[in-house]
Amino acid sequence: MANVLVTRSRNADIATSYLAAYAAQLVDKAIQMGHTVTDLYGSEVTLENFEAEIEAHNIFLGYGHGSKSIFLGSKINEHSEVLLKAGVNSNLLSGKKVNLTSCLTGITLGPKMVEETALEFYGYVGDWVFVYHPEYYPDRVLEDPYAQAFFDTALTTGCAVLSGKSPLEVFSETVARYEYWWNYWIRQEDVMADDILTWLNWDRKNFIAITPDGLYAPTVKAKAGNLLYLALPLSAALGFLIISDRMEK
Amino acid sequence: MSLDFNRYRTIVLQRMRAKWAQMSDYMRNLPTLVFQDPATLEEIVLSPNQAIQEVEALSERGKQIITAELIKMGELQI
Numbered sequence: 001m002a003n004v005l006v007t008r009s010r011n012a013d014i015a016t017s018y019l020a021a022y023a024a025q026l027v028d029k030a031i032q033m034g035h036t037v038t039d040l041y042g043s044e045v046t047l048e049n050f051e052a053e054i055e056a057h058n059i060f061l062g063y064g065h066g067s068k069s070i071f072l073g074s075k076i077n078e079h080s081e082v083l084l085k086a087g088v089n090s091n092l093l094s095g096k097k098v099n100l101t102s103c104l105t106g107i108t109l110g111p112k113m114v115e116e117t118a119l120e121f122y123g124y125v126g127d128w129v130f131v132y133h134p135e136y137y138p139d140r141v142l143e144d145p146y147a148q149a150f151f152d153t154a155l156t157t158g159c160a161v162l163s164g165k166s167p168l169e170v171f172s173e174t175v176a177r178y179e180y181w182w183n184y185w186i187r188q189e190d191v192m193a194d195d196i197l198t199w200l201n202w203d204r205k206n207f208i209a210i211t212p213d214g215l216y217a218p219t220v221k222a223k224a225g226n227l228l229y230l231a232l233p234l235s236a237a238l239g240f241l242i243i244s245d246r247m248e249k
Numbered sequence: 250m251s252l253d254f255n256r257y258r259t260i261v262l263q264r265m266r267a268k269w270a271q272m273s274d275y276m277r278n279l280p281t282l283v284f285q286d287p288a289t290l291e292e293i294v295l296s297p298n299q300a301i302q303e304v305e306a307l308s309e310r311g312k313q314i315i316t317a318e319l320i321k322m323g324e325l326q327i
Contacts, residue, residue, distance in 0.1 A: 013292045014283050065290045072290060080290065103285045127313065131281050146281065191272050192281060194264075195297070199282070202317040 001034045004162065005057040007050060007083065009064030009074045010042040014137060016074070018130070019063040019101060021141045022151035026061065026158045033162055035059075045073035050083045051092065059097045061158045066102030066123075069109050086112040093118040099161050101154045103127040106208040114210045120167050122157050122174070125217070126206035129199045131192060146192055149181035149200060157207075171209040171216040178204035252319075254312055258304060261318045265301050272297060284310065 006027055008020040020041060030037045038053050045064070050073065054060060065072045065080065073081035084090055086109045093113045099122040100110070110121035130151070136144035156177040160170040178200055185196045209216040269277060280294040293310070295303065303311035 014294060015285070015292050065285060065292075067287065067290055103290075104287075127285055127287075129317075130283050132283060133281065134279055191268070191276055194268050195282065198317050198321045201321040205320055 001036065002059050002162070003057040004030050004035045004037045004059045004061065005050075005053050006030070006037060006039045006061045007045045007064065007073060008039065008041045009045045009072060011075045011080075014132060015130075016064055017138055018132065018141050018144075018147055018151060019154075022155060023061070023063040023101075023158075025142075026155050026162075029159060030162050035162060040073075042074055043076065045083070046076060046081045047073065047083055050081075051089065054092050054096075057096065059161060060093060060099070061161070062098070062100045062102065063154075064102055066100060066105040066109070068104050068107040069112075071100055071102060071105055071109060084109060084113075090118075091116040095119060097161055099123070099158050101128065101157070106206070106210070110208070110210050114212055117212070119211070120161070120170070121210040122161065122167075122170060123208060124203065124206045125208050126202065128154075128203055128206070130203075131196045131199055133192075146196060149185065149196060150203065153177040153181060153200075153203070167209045167211045168216060171207070174207055175204060175218055178207070252312075252316070254307055254315055257315050257319055258307055258311075261315045262301065262304055264318060264322075265297070265304060269297055269301060284313075 006023060008023045009016045010020040027037055027039045038057065040049055040053070062071055062083070069086040070082050071084040073083045090109060090112045094117040096118055097120045098113055098118055103124060104127065106121070106123035106125040110123045114121050130147055132147040133144050136147070141147065153174060157170060157174045160173045165173065182197060182200055185193050185200065205218055207218065277298050278296050280296045282295040282300060284293040284295065285291070286293050295310070300314055304314050305311070
C-alpha cells in the first residue's frame, strides 16, 4: 500500500468547486483500497503544507488550476499558492507517481518532474475544459449530468494510479473512459451533447502520460474506437512537447 | 501549428449556429463551458452565445474553440 498525498484546491470558482467535490470521492476510494491518505483541502492547500507533506508520500494526486510550468493550490488572501514550479521545487516529486488534473501542466512541469526522476506523470498538454450545468452549481455538483463525464474520467486516472497499474494501463484506461463517455453522449438527444463531445475529445487529445522511458499520447481520432497510441522515447517526447508549446502561442 | 482560421471559422460557425438554432434562449445564455485564462489562471465561463462571439471575433479563445471543433470533426491532424 502507498502513502498518497491529495491536494484539493477550493476557491470561489466553478472549476475548483467541482474538482474538490469529485476528488473527495477518490480520497474515499484510496482509503478503502488500504492506502494511507493525506488529504489537503481548501485553505490547507498551501505551499508550506505541501512541502511539509510531499516527502513522506509515494503518490501525489493534485486537483486545481495550472499552467505550463506551475501548479496552484488554493487562494489565500486573494493570492493563489504556487505549489509546484518547474525547475524550482519540481524535484520534490523525485521517486513519486504524479497525476495533475489541471490545465497545461503536461507541457513543461510534467516533463521537468520526470527529468528530475519522478517515476510517472499524468496530465494535460492543453486546457482541461469541461461542460457543466449551472443549475447544479454549487450545491449538487456531483449530480451534474453534463460534468459527470469529465470528472469521472479524471478520477479514472487517479484510480488507476492507486491500483498500481503500469503507465500504459493508466493511460489506456483513461482514454478508454473518454471513449466510454463519447459513446454515451453521441447517443444523447440533449442540446448540449455536441458541446460535451467536442470538449471530451479535446481533453482526451490533450491527455498525456510521461515516464523516464517515454510518453503516451493519443493521436487525433476521427471516430470512437479508432484510436492509436503514440509512444515515443523521452528525447523525442521533449521535442513533441516543444512543438506543443509552440502551438500554444 | 498554422491553421487557416479564417477558412475554418466559417465551417465551425455554421455548425455552432445550427446547434444554437435548436436551443432555447435560456440555454443560449447559460454559461456552461469552463476555461482558464492563460495569463491569470482565473476561470472563464462561456455561454453558447459567447462562444459564437469568440469564434466570430477570432479571438484566442475563439481559435481554441475552432481547433476543438475541428479535432472532433476529424478534420485536423496535429
